[in-house]
Amino acid sequence: MSDEPIVQFQGVTKSFGDLVVLDSFDLDVAPNEHISVIGPSGSGKSTLLRVLMTIERIDSGTIKVDGDYLWHMEREGRLVPANEAHLRKVRGKVGMVFQQFNLFPHMSALRNVTEAPIHVLGMAKEEATERAVELLNMVGLSDKMESFPAQLSGGQQQRVAIARALAMRPKVMMFDEVTSALDPELVGEVLGVMRTLATEHALTMIIVTHQMGFAREISDRICFIEGGRIVEQGPPDRIFSAPESERTRAFLKAVLEV
Amino acid sequence: MREDVSLLVFARELLLAAPVTIEITLGAAVLAFAMSILFGLARLSRIWLVRALARIYVEFFRGSSALVQLFWLFYVLPHFGILLEPITVGIVGLGLNAGAYGAEIVRGAVIAVDRGQYEAATALNFSRSRTMIRIILPQALVAMMPPFGNLFIELLKGTALVSLITITDITFRAAQLNVFTLQSMEIFSVAINVYLVLALAIIFFMRSMERRLGRGLGRVGGVS
Ligand SMILES: Nc1ncnc2c1ncn2[C@@H]1O[C@H](COP(=O)(O)OP(=O)(O)OP(=O)(O)O)[C@@H](O)[C@H]1O
Numbered sequence: 426m427s428d429e430p431i432v433q434f435q436g437v438t439k440s441f442g443d444l445v446v447l448d449s450f451d452l453d454v455a456p457n458e459h460i461s462v463i464g465p466s467g468s469g470k471s472t473l474l475r476v477l478m479t480i481e482r483i484d485s486g487t488i489k490v491d492g493d494y495l496w497h498m499e500r501e502g503r504l505v506p507a508n509e510a511h512l513r514k515v516r517g518k519v520g521m522v523f524q525q526f527n528l529f530p531h532m533s534a535l536r537n538v539t540e541a542p543i544h545v546l547g548m549a550k551e552e553a554t555e556r557a558v559e560l561l562n563m564v565g566l567s568d569k570m571e572s573f574p575a576q577l578s579g580g581q582q583q584r585v586a587i588a589r590a591l592a593m594r595p596k597v598m599m600f601d602e603v604t605s606a607l608d609p610e611l612v613g614e615v616l617g618v619m620r621t622l623a624t625e626h627a628l629t630m631i632i633v634t635h636q637m638g639f640a641r642e643i644s645d646r647i648c649f650i651e652g653g654r655i656v657e658q659g660p661p662d663r664i665f666s667a668p669e670s671e672r673t674r675a676f677l678k679a680v681l682e683v
Numbered sequence: 684m685r686e687d688v689s690l691l692v693f694a695r696e697l698l699l700a701a702p703v704t705i706e707i708t709l710g711a712a713v714l715a716f717a718m719s720i721l722f723g724l725a726r727l728s729r730i731w732l733v734r735a736l737a738r739i740y741v742e743f744f745r746g747s748s749a750l751v752q753l754f755w756l757f758y759v760l761p762h763f764g765i766l767l768e769p770i771t772v773g774i775v776g777l778g779l780n781a782g783a784y785g786a787e788i789v790r791g792a793v794i795a796v797d798r799g800q801y802e803a804a805t806a807l808n809f810s811r812s813r814t815m816i817r818i819i820l821p822q823a824l825v826a827m828m829p830p831f832g833n834l835f836i837e838l839l840k841g842t843a844l845v846s847l848i849t850i851t852d853i854t855f856r857a858a859q860l861n862v863f864t865l866q867s868m869e870i871f872s873v874a875i876n877v878y879l880v881l882a883l884a885i886i887f888f889m890r891s892m893e894r895r896l897g898r899g900l901g902r903v904g905g906v907s
């Protein structure tokens with residue numbers, strides 16, 4: 426059972442008009458694996474995460490999460506498009522943190538974290554609050570529970586966003602360039618939280634990042650994608666020190682020289 | 684020559700008519716707000732028919748004169764056996780009319796909420812209705828307050844139309860006094876000021892609503 430992938434993309438294609446962004450994309454992610462997805466701008470990294478979060482639909486292919494089809498359901502042995510109830514059931518296993526934080530600006534940090542457990546999972550308010558306090562402690566924000574997003578720094582907001590996503594107890598967490606909108610001095614505190622998650626918690630992580638050092642440090646596997654396909658993947662040491670593909674080499678050369 | 688009636692007497696007379704204007708304004712504003720939310724959201728429905736019906740409501744009431752709409756309710760409805768109090772006609776007519784404009788305000792404010800908010804709501808597995816009620820509308824409401832302030836002031840001014848369906852509002856009373864005393868300048872100057880005070884009350888109320896609803900949105904204490 427533990428060999429069964431927790432996330433499985435099979436021949437997933439996604440286009441925006443004429444632009445093919447995911448091109449018959451295949452990817453298996455093992456439970457508790459930490460994958461970093463790297464690649465040039467426009468290569469489809471965000472789209473990859475967004476179709477798995479069901480923010481963006483797919484055109485063809487299938488995605489499975491923890492054994493269930495995400496965008497489909499099985500009816501009389503056939504695959505039919507998923508209905509809202511099915512989507513909500515499977516989507517609950519996945520969580521996501523965004524580049525722009527996307528905190529709810531009209532709620533305190535604490536309420537940002539308790540809102541979905543209470544109103545989506547139906548958790549009792551006391552229990553949700555207790556968990557939220559724990560999570561906000563974990564991300565180092567015990568003194569900011571009552572602050573509103575506008576009163577927090579970018580790094581603090583992003584840590585609230587991580588706590589908010591974790592409060593839903595996802596099996597798979599996705600991070601889409603979560604430090605790209607931050608001032609350089611705030612990047613470390615967010616990476617620190619992600620490092621803790623990677624090392625001290627059982628969690629599957631799919632990370633899109635431009636922080637090559639960080640990707641190398643916490644990933645079990647690096648996927649280099651370009652043109653909506655995986656060009657090369659493997660353990661970080663091999664990808665970074667001895668990439669096989671000419672395109673991977675060119676990309677790494679360009680980003681590491683900056 | 685007849686002795687001039689003092690400004691204070693006009694002011695008193697017009698203020699006595701003000702409750703009617705206020706009642707119609709408030710009644711129509713409440714109705715307009717409810718219609719705005721209902722039809723503004725209907726304009727964004729996923730269901731084609733719901734969108735179409737909302738569109739028809741909006742275009743119908745925006746596309747014809749409010750006065751003719753009032754006359755229709757006042758003179759034509761009785762032919763169908765529906766006889767409404769003039770005040771009710773005023774409230775319903777003006778409320779439905781303003782609601783058509785308000786629906787566009789609601790639609791615009793909802794659309795203007797950052798896409799990232801919908802995406803975060805999806806990522807947290809909120810249903811569509813919960814997303815709207817708990818996340819989108821609370822933010823959109825703040826943005827709606829200034830345009831709704833304008834709409835309600837338009838509504839207040841528009842209540843003068845009810846003087847043409849036998850209601851003794853401020854305008855009707857002013858016209859009456861003018862016929863009796865012929866002191867147009869004094870009477871209508873006072874009338875303008877009474878409307879102005881009511882408009883200021885609306886502005887003040889909407890500002891405080893905006894501030895209340897916007898608490899935490901990073902606008903508190905900022906320039907308003
Ligand atoms: N909603 C959309 N409508 C049209 N085109 C889109 C949309 N979303 C993404 N695209 C296009 O799809 C391509 C892939 O976008 P995506 O955001 O997945 O790239 P990315 O790898 O995340 O890039 P970056 O590193 O710049 O974030 C880009 O060319 C982008 O312009």
Ligand SMILES: [Mg+2]
Binds near residue numbers: 472601
């Ligand atoms: Mg991206």
